[in-house]
Amino acid sequence: MNQINTRPGISITDNRASVWVWAPEAEKVSLKLNSKSLDLQKAERGYWHLTSDEINTGDKYKFSIDGGDELPDPASLSQPDGVHGSSEVIDLRAFAWKDANWQNPGLENYIIYELHTGTFTSEGDFRGIEAKLDHLVSLGVTAIEIMPVAQFPGERNWGYDGVFPYAVQNSYGGARGLQTLVDACHAKGLAVVLDVVYNHLGPEGNYFNGYGPYFTEKYNTPWGNAINFDDAGCDAVRHYFIENVLMWFRDFHIDALRMDAVHAIKDFSPVHILAEIKSSVDSLMQETGQKHYLIVECDLNDTRYINPIKKAGYGMDSQWIDEFHHALRITAGGEQTGYYSDFSGIDHLAKAYNDAYVYDGQYSPHRDKNFGSKATENGGEQFIVFSQNHDQVGNRMLGERSSELFSFEMQKLMAGAVLTSPYLPMLFMGEEWAETNRFMYFVSHTDPELAEAVRKGRKEEFAAFHAQGEAPDPMSEETYENSKLQWNSLSNDKHKLMLNFYRELIALRKSLPPLSKLSRKETKAVADTATNTLTLT
Template sequence: MDSKRIAPLGVTIVDDKVQIRVWAPKARNVICRTYQPDVDILLTPQVHGYWYAESTRIAAEQQYHFIVDGEAFPDPASRSQPEGVHEPSAVVDLRFDWTDQNYQCPSLRDFIIYELHIGTFSPTHDFNGVVERLPYLKNLGITAIEIMPVAQFPGERNWGYDGTFLFAVQHSYGGARGLQRLVDACHREEIAVILDVVYNHFGPEGNYLEKYGPYLTEKYHTPWGKAVNYDDSWNHGIRDFVCENARMWFEDFHIDALRLDAVHAIKDFSPSHILQDIRRTTDVLMRETGRTHYLIAECDLNDKRFLEPLGQNGFAMDAQWLDEFHHALRVAAGEEKKGYFKEFNGVADLAKAYEQAYVFTGQYSTHRQKFFGSSAEGIPGDKFVAFSQNHDQVGNRMLGERSSILFTPDLQRLMAMAVMVSPFIPLLFMGEEWASKKPFLYFVSHSDPDLIAAVRKGRSEEFTDFHGDGEVPDPQDVKTFDDSVLDWDEKDKPLHQRMLHYYQDLITLRKSHTVLRNLKREDLRVSCDPQKGILILHFEHAGETLIGMLNFSSSAQHFAIPEDKTWEKVLDTADNRWGAVCPTVLTDGVVHIPAQTGIIMQGADLDENSTQSS
């Protein structure tokens, strides 16, 4: 990417004039045609396939098309699509009266992430619905929300990964101004904002990119057809496009971090990978503004190069999602070993995930049918995001079942403890904290009948390895979306309220306890007994000791505890407060832990005048 910016992409308001810039390297002429009033603004060709103009004859809220060699198309860098993906773009004035001048983004190690989907998080299905519930999230202990993609997609119902206008905020959610208000409100509550972005493919409906130039290439085969053109001829156009998009979210929306979707699906063999260019763009902006921004990757390659610094030719991502921790944890809790769960071995692999982050570190993977993975040695724990469920792991089940449907309350509390005491950044999925029973299903609202049929067919074929009989909910049916909307009245019912109080206490412990707050992978020793289904976590930091005992088995277990310290409970998943009927008992140097429960205990050194008590 050219480090010297000519002007932002698309139609942007700068001071008292509008700058217009579009990449169309093979076009003979390009016009920006505005409506009401109708004006044609002729763009001038520039180097490397760009077209440019400045004008005072176009204003905020005005709609327009680009006319490329006589054909009218929406702006590929549109900031607004008020009438949908096939209709004219609209000018947006992104200047905003921010109140977050004194806000400081916390370090990643202090993130407690809450992933949410704007459309299903609240009954209003928009940014305002999130703003209204920020006090709730603050009280829960959340320090960062992660928003599933909001780039404009077809219709009003979508997970967001079918976005076709990367610069336009979904109009039905509240558009650009709604997102800015949400971020500003989050920062007032000292809550960071992570935005999920998709740079590995573009949605199929409303995708006019190829009308402008070679944004895509047939050089690689992908599940979505042509690959994004990061390393073929004319690749500088899409590379500029993506880096400018990342910069826009940080600069114009004050987003604190981007979660980069499925970076393993990006095909790029350039000397400088597109992720490295995004990293450099982010670093330049941080130097300019003094603000901190993070890049968090979703990646299933177990390749630490994604986390290594640019100086080592790494991609320098600040963190990555840790799917293998999830897989091992779920199998330990009793998840049926189907699909990619087949090759995970419960507590043994969970113990390895605690210690080494990656489970597959070079051994043979039967699921992938190859030797897979690398060591994450030397990579700090706060470069990994751990979870017991997320939008993928819930929504990619045929019936969208959450853990609250699949596991007992005891196991839900145990899995939450396993995540929250890990040496990684913890993430919750919306509604998890009160054990919501509402499913999170896959939904779309396309207008192309052939595309709708293809989505239905693909969705049905996806579950042949995971499910037997049963009908896949129709992604296009509005009922599928409605069934996925959180029921906020549910959390006030006694059973759900107890789970919510448990999560609050668990998060408070993570944030306040010296050992857990400063937890590093090197502070942790792990042992396990696969036959008994038990895992023991031994934490040492700054002279303090914690022991975590996690019993995933269906029977009670007994542990002898070190006699050189006195011990007290810090948190017990089997406490009566959470509705459990058989709390953990400490007697005569032995801990008796009920089935499917866990306990955190703190040790204090015995002095010469004390004696150990049971």
């Protein structure tokens, strides 16, 4: 890409604004700002450009293509009035960082704490998180992982319905709020992982089709047509997401990205978009001297994703392994319905300890095919394990956490299983004190048809689980409020006990070299199915 060396959208440098927008079919593109209309100039490869000193921080704007409806900027950095409103000009570089001495720890030292901004605290925003950092430091985790913050419709959403990948959710505190939080985390010695979604865009407030072929009909995903990473016009789409990655690292000092469901990124190009992202991040790291990690959620058990680029992999640093969770949950007595039907218990858990992937070539009845590849050559830090996470809790019809499903002692055993593994452990917010509130699925779409479709979709999804009771209404504010952590639980002895247990366990993991050095080759799990016992040596 010679045509556009900077981020799409509006950037401010020395009081001068640079505007880039991709609209390859357009004959005319105008910037509607305050009461002005500024015409952009056609550049190469479908881009339109303008530099102007009439554009200032705080200005609200939209674009009009060929004189049509005014649309928000697909690379908007701020949507102060929500997904359908105007975009706002902000200057990401204006933040005064105080983290010059921060060093991203080695990935092997990551102990991750996944949280959802809206429900982590009663405030439901970045400031709320900041107020709880001391709790996290004393717990002993070394990184927080923030569920997606890209602007979504309304104020209640897990984050996977984001439609402005460059704009930080206004109700959480926007870009400035996130920068402040990251700075505060670094001051307290915590790394920050940000969850980002590059496999689809949400259904409401999605104005991309008004600009260009961001989607392709070549591939279908669970969320409709796939994002266009290899069809005509794909270079601009690739550039859009690569620049997004670079923005989080460069302008928000994010330490690692967790890329959502990368198996739904369909790309048959000679260089897969993930490999191109990796190369771009390598260049950035060369330039800045800062380390950044790329973590993927991937449902394919395919080491191609985490193998180095020189071995024809995509070069991702680490990936989630849900299969460890599934095996652990069945071992703990969880029901074998739905996707759990592939997992038999302690022998599979032992396999996850030993081989990372439970299915590494065998026939999977649930998937009805031979599934997976062998991960023999991959290091322990390349796999992230957990006994619960937002999906495994929230995708249950009722959103029950382990606290409701397993005994107190079993919860401790599950925590032990995760924290003694030769992989990177991850906790889900509140599990450290056995939070009893559920974490339910919630949205706040403003389009009534869509809201109804979401309700219906949720119901259909649970056919395989045969769960009892009525599904909570995802649109209801109550569902959201009831999903929030109850910090006052910590005055209760039982919850304090669990918190202390987690603290001790984490401290133990850090202090004992056999636990902290993640040597897969020196760790061996042996299952005794008769006694349902697993021995780690």
